[in-house]
Amino acid sequence: MSDDPAQLPSLDALRRRIDAIDADLHRLLMDRARVIDGIVAAKRASGAEGVMFRPDREADMMRRMVERHAGSLPLTAVEHLWREIISTSTRLQGDYRVHLDGGADIxxxxxLARFYFGFSVEMETPGDAADVVGTVAASVSDLGIVALSERADLPWWRGLGTDGAQIVARLPFFVAEDRPADLPAVVICRPIPGQEMPDTRVFDARWIGALPGSLMNSGIEVLSFFRTGDGVDALLAVSADMTEEDVLAACIEAGAEPDVLRPVGGYAAPIDIDPGAEDEFETGGWGDPRADEA
Known part of the structure; x- marks a missing residue:
């Protein structure tokens, strides 16, 4: 485009161009909805019913968006728009609710919930994090969001498991300094058929008596921990490359074998879109549950 003011498009011409782009966007959204209708029909014809969440596919979509993004439009704004589209498309497959952790900053x-799941999905607050886990485990297709805190008020993850509610995503997915809706949290739902192995696996680990030292040096992130009367419970995140045996060996190397170690889900690794900023998602978070032990 020429820098000569005489050669620049007029304001009216630019507004007509915006109108044309808006019409194209609307047409494409309607086309997308028709494809979703086809997916719903195909599922019903095959005997499958209900809402199907695919956090692995959603993460891949968001990663491709990061790769192709350019220009002055903030990436988090595109993320929010995309999340609204994804959530609305999912809702076309059937109703579901999102249950919020009432123990967090409401x-x-x-x-956070509106940023990721929009305004058309019903939100409920059944109680604290443990109540959210129980409510989701008893549902057919509902989701739950539980806030992550360094030291938890209760070991809510004890209610998670491969047959009930489990962790399927970690929020925020785009990590950046001063981003909107930045409360650290995890999304839980019932097991997802055909879900691919996530980038990160999550374990419920419990120690009685002797506690491990820093696990961060072994590639283990402590997402949250709870001090019991005689030990500690912890929610651990590890690379999917690590087997359960690898995690057990790393804990032993850190000084203590856990009395309980069981998988409770996994999630796609968040993307740091602000490489200059340090944050707990990339640095390993809280690595030593003995740090406050006097």
């Missing part, structure tokens, strides 16, 4: 929790 305003921050609602901001």
């Amino acid at each position: 305003a921050a929790m609602r901001d």
